[in-house]
Amino acid sequence: MTLSLSGLSKSFGTTRVLRDVTLEVPEGTRIALVGSSGSGKSTLLRLIAGFERPDAGTIALGDRELAGPRSTVPAHRRGIGYVAQDGALFPHLSVARNIAFGMPRGARHVARVHELMELASLDQTLADRMPHELSGGQQQRVALARALTQQPKVILLDEPFSALDTGLRAQTRQAVVDMLERSGVTAMLVTHDRDEALSFGQQVGVLAGGRLVQAGAPTGVFDAPIDVRVAEFLGDVMLVSARSAGTDAVDCAFGRLPVRHDRSGGAARVRAMVRPEQVRLAPAVDGGNATVVSIRSTGAGADLTLRFGGGSFPAEATHRVPLHAAARFQAGCQVQITVDGGVVLYPRHE
Ligand code: ADP
Numbered sequence: 001m002t003l004s005l006s007g008l009s010k011s012f013g014t015t016r017v018l019r020d021v022t023l024e025v026p027e028g029t030r031i032a033l034v035g036s037s038g039s040g041k042s043t044l045l046r047l048i049a050g051f052e053r054p055d056a057g058t059i060a061l062g063d064r065e066l067a068g069p070r071s072t073v074p075a076h077r078r079g080i081g082y083v084a085q086d087g088a089l090f091p092h093l094s095v096a097r098n099i100a101f102g103m104p105r106g107a108r109h110v111a112r113v114h115e116l117m118e119l120a121s122l123d124q125t126l127a128d129r130m131p132h133e134l135s136g137g138q139q140q141r142v143a144l145a146r147a148l149t150q151q152p153k154v155i156l157l158d159e160p161f162s163a164l165d166t167g168l169r170a171q172t173r174q175a176v177v178d179m180l181e182r183s184g185v186t187a188m189l190v191t192h193d194r195d196e197a198l199s200f201g202q203q204v205g206v207l208a209g210g211r212l213v214q215a216g217a218p219t220g221v222f223d224a225p226i227d228v229r230v231a232e233f234l235g236d237v238m239l240v241s242a243r244s245a246g247t248d249a250v251d252c253a254f255g256r257l258p259v260r261h262d263r264s265g266g267a268a269r270v271r272a273m274v275r276p277e278q279v280r281l282a283p284a285v286d287g288g289n290a291t292v293v294s295i296r297s298t299g300a301g302a303d304l305t306l307r308f309g310g311g312s313f314p315a316e317a318t319h320r321v322p323l324h325a326a327a328r329f330q331a332g333c334q335v336q337i338t339v340d341g342g343v344v345l346y347p348r349h350e
């Protein structure tokens with residue numbers, strides 16, 4: 001069943017936290033919503049879970065309205081599981097008893113707990129451990145296993161990896177994605193981490209100022225952000241002034257480049273956006289299209305400050321090169337910048 005949000009709004013006092021959020025999450029798919037702290041991520045999950053009521057709009061699962069002007073289904077009847085940021089395991093219960101908590105009396109607990117532990121890639125030898133005897137990543141997987149005991153139709157995950165350190169984070173993230181994939185449950189995750197959001201599922205959405213600014217397939221949103229704010233939110237950007245050079249091409253500091261997506265809305269003055277991953281840099285034999293102004297080591301590489309010619313605005317930009325490429329550049333040398341793929345155009349206001 002598709003999870004449908006339509007025109008959802010929520011205020012606390014005079015603070016408008018969510019405005020007109022509309023979104024569909026097809027059955028069995030995963031979506032990640034990314035937004036900075038205070039952008040309303042937890043509030044949105046709490047509305048869906050049924051811990052808060054929307055001021056306007058509806059929440060439905062298939063044909064069943066869970067919240068709307070006429071109806072409110074209580075949280076425990078929604079078939080929605082919620083995993084909090086810290087996992088919130090019961091500290092005085094073992095792993096097995098944490099997972100079994102909430103199973104109906106008389107159910108075949110042992111077999112079901114066994115099955116859920118397997119789904120969560122948790123070794124059976126951990127069944128009798130207490131939460132404090134587990135790593136952070138294991139605790140999160142137990143929390144998710146516990147949320148799955150009720151066989152929810154939808155699982156909501158509120159920044160589930162933010163308390164884990166980098167190495168464990170990537171590993172736990174993958175384990176959780178595999179687990180959700182195997183269980184076939186519809187899932188919504190909220191996070192402030194763009195890489196986490198982009199790699200989580202079939203859709204990514206960006207929350208800013210209480211609005212869902214853009215949602216779609218991760219590659220699509222990363223490749224064609226609706227505005228500069230979304231572009232900067234999902235990755236690093238290089239933005240330079242550009243002039244039209246006929247249909248679907250512009251002249252800019254990087255040369256004449258094809259326009260991959262035009263988001264300028266026909267503005268007279270435009271900027272061209274490229275991702276640093278598209279940029280290749282080589283010392284220029286003759287000419288070149290930029291000068292290296294300065295080099296600053298980052299340990300793993302170097303940040304080159306480049307100055308563009310031709311009245312580009314801004315006139316300078318920083319570009320990071322890896323350690324073994326850095327030795328090819330010196331301050332003052334001319335470089336040739338090549339861009340793979342085209343640019344995305346945005347209006348230029350300044
Ligand atoms: P996020 O999870 O993205 O960090 P939240 O949804 O927790 O954001 O909060 C969004 C805004 O709503 C914040 O300004 C927060 O202070 C406010 N807020 C959240 N819950 C409440 C509440 N129960 N009462 C009053 N203000 C709240």
Ligand code: MG
Nearest residue numbers: 041042043158
């Ligand atoms: Mg939050």
